[in-house]
Amino acid sequence: MTAAETPATALVVDDDEAIRSMLTAVLSNESLTVTTAANGQDAVEAFRQHHADVVLMDIRMPKMNGLQAMKAILEINRSSAVILMTAFAEIATAVQAVKDGAFDYVIKPFDLDEIRLLVRRALEISAMRADIASLRRELSDRYGAEGILTANPAMKDLRQTIAKVARSQATVLIHGESGTGKELVAAAVHYGSPRATGPFVRVNCAAIPEGLLESEFFGHEKGAFTGAATRRRGRFEQADGGSLFLDEIGEMSPGLQVKLLRVLQEREFERVGGTEPIRTDVRVIVATNRDLEAMVREGTFRQDLYFRLNVVALKTIPLRDRREDIRLLADHFLERFAADNGVKLRGFDPAALECLEAYPWPGNVRELANAVERAVVMSTTSAIQPEDLPESIACGSTPVFEAHPLGADNPIRPLREMVRTFESHVIQRALAENDDNRARTAAQLGISRRALLYKLHDYDIS
Structure with a gap:
């Protein structure tokens, strides 16, 4: 018989034999396995030997009363549901017992249908709690700190720190270069925490127009502004009971910084x-690839908000500093993208692996994932070949955008072709450094957003 088919168990405790017999018959008809005890002392011993899912227990009994027995039973197993049976004069005592951990109480003489209903509800809630605990373990195993793939000692230390931080309620600040997995770290903090079964809501502060940020965060009432046809719940309401991940927090306007500080301090807001x-x-988790301390000194980021966010700081590690992870992550991405595209591949050709391990990965793990996905799509053999990889990954040599255009590694070709190659690589690097944000990429390159979009189309850069 499987665990799912195992019948629920009940312990009936009363010094009145007639009540014990009656409740045994009622609960047996509900398909429960029932044991009985005549006093609190015997009840604790019976529970110690066979943990019952539900305990029905009188308050007034010889040797040990029901309240004392309940305390001892819950110390053995807090997941059991204790239903107390009491006389009308003891209602205040029973109410206090519920505050102390009892599931509920019934007043003698009780209605048998009420007993059946209470027991069914107790078992349903117990099953829900077991399902939630199982789901939390599954989420923690899949998305928690242990789900971060690494063979690097520093990354292993970070993984251990994430597991410790996750168990707390502290606000977390994650900083590191673009593409180093800050969102993965944030997810590991959430799914390794007691909030794992609650929502994990992500907001990219750089991707939302300035005028809509406040509504995005806090929601709005109907008619609050032009176009607000209905009431809308903001991200803080959506994340209630879970975690809110604010990526690129350094892009937040000073006005919104003030309102975020208030929410963190007072735990309330208005739409x-x-x-x-x-x-x-x-629980608020934030991330940035900018130097917030420098921004505080420059006056572009509030010092009080920085201190409020920087309760626990986690720093991600660039891929160039964890080169032992390149092959590990490449194999992981290959398996995932091959499955997504319905392609069967046995792995990387040794020459292709040399290309991956020689490349400096300015775009970090995100760039590696994109390179492997592209290789899977382009592959025509049973293994990834060097020619399947993006052109920017020049095997064993310095990438074009880091080399002199006329260096020995770059033989002379038609000028237009060399300029296009160089420009394509520069744009791809800028996109990686700016987390694929096209507006910031265009600003960094000193061109208009429209010009950037034209070049992306012209060079077939997705």
């Missing part, structure tokens, strides 16, 4: 156009 405070139970 745009609203006046009623809304309480929130959210």
Whole structure:
């Protein structure tokens, strides 16, 4: 018989033999396996030997009363549901017992249908809690710190730190270069925490227009502004009971920084156009690739908000500093993208692996993932070949955008062809450094966003 088919168990405790017999018959008809005890002392011993899912127990009994027995039973196993049976004069005592951990109470003389209903509800809630605990373990195993693939000692230390931090309620600041897995770290913090079964809501602060940021965060009331046809719940409300991940926090405007600070301090906010405070139970995790301390000194980021966010700081490690992970991650991405595309591949040709391991990966893990995905799509053999990799990954040599255009590694070709190759590589690197944000990429390159879009199309850069 499987665990799912194992019948639920009940322990009936009362010094009245007639009540014990009656409840045994009722619960047996509900397909429960029932044991009985005549006093609190015997009940604790019986429970110690066979943990019952539900305990029905009188409060007034010889040797040890029901309240004392309940305390001892819950110390053995807090997941069991204790239902107390009490006389009308003892209701205040029973109510206090519920506050102390009892599932519920019934007043004698009780209705048998009420007993059946209470027991069914207790078992349903117990099953839900078991399912939630199982789901939390599964999420933690899959997305928690142990799900971060690495053979690098520093990354292993970071993984251990993430597991410790996850168990707390502390606000977390993750900083590191673009493409180093800051969102993966944030997810590991969430899914390794007691909030794992709650929502994990992501917001890219750089991807939302300035005028919509406040509404995006806090929601808005109907009619709050032109176009606000209905009430909208913001990200803080959506993340209630879980975690809110704010990526690129350094892009947040000073005005919104003030409002975020207030939420972190007071745990409440108002929707745009609203006046009623809304309480929130959210763990905030933020990430940035910018130097927030320098921004504080420059006056572009609030010092008080920085201190509030920087409770626990985690720093991701560039891929160039964890080169032993290149092959490990490449194999992982190959397996994933081959499955996504319905392609059967036995791995990387040794020459292709040499290319991957020689490349400096300015775009970090994200660039590696993109390179492997492209190789899977382009492959025509049973293994990834060097020619399947992006042109920017020049095997064993310095990438074009880091070399002199007329260096020995770059033989003379038609000028237009060399310029196009160089420009394509520069744009790809800028995109990687700016987390694929096209507006910031265009600004960094000193061209208009429209010009960038034209070049992306012209060079077939996705």
